[in-house]
Amino acid sequence: MTVTLTAIVTAHSEGRLLRPTIRSVRAGLEKVVSDGYSAELLIVADNASPHTQMQISRELKRGSATVPSRAINVAVGDAGAARNAAAQAAQGKYVALVDGDDIVSSDYLVKALELLEATDERMIVHPEYVISFGARSLLWHIRSAVTDDVSYLDLIRHNPWPACSVLERQVLLDTPYRPMVEGTGYGPEDWLWNIETTAAGVRHHVATDTYFFYRVRESGGVNNRHSASILPSFSMSEIEDALPNEDNEEQATKNVPPLSHRVYRTALPTARFATSWLSWEAKHAIYRSARWALRAATRRGKVSRAELPLRSEYPPLAAALREATSYEPAISWTASAIDGLVAWEACDDGYGRVLKKALDQIGERGDALVMVPWLGVGGADLVSLNYARALNETSEFHGRTTILGTFDVSRTDDDLIPDELNYVHLDSLWLELPLRIRQRLIAQLVVLLRPRLIVSVNCFHLLEALSAYAAPITDGTDVHTTLFSFDKIGDGYPTNPITDDAQRAFLDHIAGVLTDNSNSAALIDDVLALPTPNVAVHVHRQPAEVSPQGSLISHPATPSATVRLLWPHRLDIEKRPDVLPAIAHGLAQAGVDAVIDVWGKRVLSENSDTLMADLARAGVRYRGPYTGGLSAINLSDYDALLLTSENEGLPLVLVQSMLLGLPVIASGVGGVPDIVHDGVTGLLTSGPEDVEGYVRAVARLVSEEGLREGLISRGRVFAEQHHSWAAFVSAVERDLVHPRARREREPVA
Secondary structure, X not given: OOXXXXXXXEEOOOXXXXXXXXXXXXXXXXXXXXXXXXXXXXXXXXXOOHHHHHHHHHHHHHOOOOOOEEEEEEOOOOHHHHHHHHHHHOOEEEEEEEEOOOEEOOOXXXXXXXXXXXXXXXXXXXXXXXXXXXXXXXXXXOOOOOOOOOOHHHHHHOOOOOOOEEEEHHHHHHOOOOOOOOOOOEOOHHHHHHHHHHHOOOEEEEEEEEEEEEEEOOOOHHHHHOOOOEOOOOOHHHHHHHOOOHHHHHHHHHOOOOXXXXXXXHHHHHHHHHOOOOOHHHHHHHHHHHHHHHHHHHOOOEEOXXXXXXXXXXHHHHHHHHHHHHHOHHHHHHHHOHHHOOEEOOOOOOHHHHHHHHHHHHOOOOOEEEEEOOOXXXXXXXXXXXXXXXXXXXXXXXXXXXXXXXXXXHHOOHHHOOOXXXXXXXXXXXXXXXXXXXXXXXXXXXXXXXXXXXXXXXXXXXXXXHHHHHHHHOOOOEEEXXXXXXXXXXXXXXXXXXXXXXXXXXXXXXXXXXXOOHHHHHHHHHHHOOOOOOOEEEEOOOOOOOOOOOOOOOOOOOOOOOEEEEEEOOEOHHHOHHHHHHHHHHHHHOOOOEEEEEEOOEOOOOOXXXXXXXXXXXXXXXXXXXXXXXXXXXXXXXXXXXXXXXOOOOOHHHHHHHHOOOOEEEEOOOOHHHOOOEOOOEEEEOOOOOHHHHHHHHHHHHHOOOHHHHHHHHHHHHHHHHOOHHHHHHHHHHHHHOHHHOOOOOOOO
């Protein structure tokens, strides 16, 4: 028997909540029949609980004089797959999809059916309004892709259409729901189906003045299960063709930035002056909050209630509320507050634009990603370049490697990026998005690119995303993150982006942790309990290539009368430039005639001027910033290099110094002892507070015959043997490019 419309109600564990749903659907089907159509009710029980099965039996016994009812049992464990099975069993030319705990206005089914009967176009018809009730009350105005301006960017930012829909059965058979396997982190199934039907040329429309009441649960239910899911891969180009972003294309042609951006840029000079005394981190937090507040006030998404003919006295709404509350009194609280509810529409807030721009810029060069906050002149920046260059030299990733920056683009030095590497920085608009949306954006970008390999060098944004979306991010992608050392906060407490996540469940999904020194490898073992059979820990000795300046080994074995000391680091609290005045004073007291020159970028914000004044009073000279490594400084002006850090991984500036023939005197922290063997390849102190140790080391260079010459010779040999480019590329190929050639990763228990 063929009928006009089959109403499909999916049931899982709704129990008694199924009753009001069936009542509302039957009321709608009776109107369909009264308009001259034929209809049936089909309940599909997917692994239904005993209570739900009992309720289904009761509903079938109640029956209806005008609408036949039946049920089928399936065991697919997925709402989309259950709807697919129901479509196969349905007898109607058209099908209506309703979840087993929601309510529809009785005129929705017949209005949707009339729209479909009046057109030859393939179409899916939704209610015009969704009213959420239960744990949250919200008024959602559904926009039509037929009559409204809906962009593909809106579609990838939000799910613009509810699962509740009426459509030709053949459309569902031609474009079925893609099954979502529980535990993979992918979903929700109805959002993906909306994308794939749009890509297939099906248009989503609304039935005017119809209402859908969506039950929101405190826990359980599909809405909570999919709150931390990500869309699986889909065709961006196909939905862009179906729903072009005409508004933004016109705006781009006119080159007019968004209103929020124009307001922000106008106020920025005054804001910078007013906050000049704050630290960089505090200023960034203030500016980001201000940008987000402006966007929240000016962005599309929230709709003025004046734009919608929706008040409690509006006849269609009033009738729908009276009807719905008679089926489900829990709606009454929402109904009584309907005039005060925020009206919302699914519109892009910048997420879609940022995602699409990044995908376009990466293009076909995303098989390997090296993810960084920025790419500047620090040690971690050099490590990032090393990994990107090494991967790009392999046959597997040559021409398909991209460095992806996520944080402060102003810190990126474009001159440092070789021509053969692709560098992409996420549009700064993305930093204005809330944390959970930034996490989603990174995860969605990875899923759509699906690189074979990601190396994250101090990229805390990727770690944030992994904490929420580890399974889909690592589905087919080997992710390696780095840990070179722990930063210090408060009273010297250790911190690192990996350990900022107190649960660290994502560590069971990644392929490995990379470090550059044995001290950090031991900490990874002690703190993170790694390696495991599934997660490797690799110690990669970083190369430090330099531009030859002429050998310093031929210089005199002892320094000149005035010892010239070089301190070439960024002026950062962890580099401890504040101990230099004490070292200068100690050298003077010991009768050592010495001059200390400071080269490096000033990144200190608090007490910066005080520090510079202290350095000047102690005779320590600040020479300014430099780029391009130690080769950019005339090292023939100096007799030794100082490192006073309180926290380090493996500082490559020491390797560079050894290669260039400049002896090093360094605090023995972190991975420094891996390369500075006291009295062999350099001189060590116990730490930055060991002022006497620095004074003794400088005095030894002056007084001990042959010491300086021996340190230069042995240091250069050590650096060449242990930090060569060829050895590093070989390690990258062995550990990152071909790890599965050595062993198959075992499933996580």
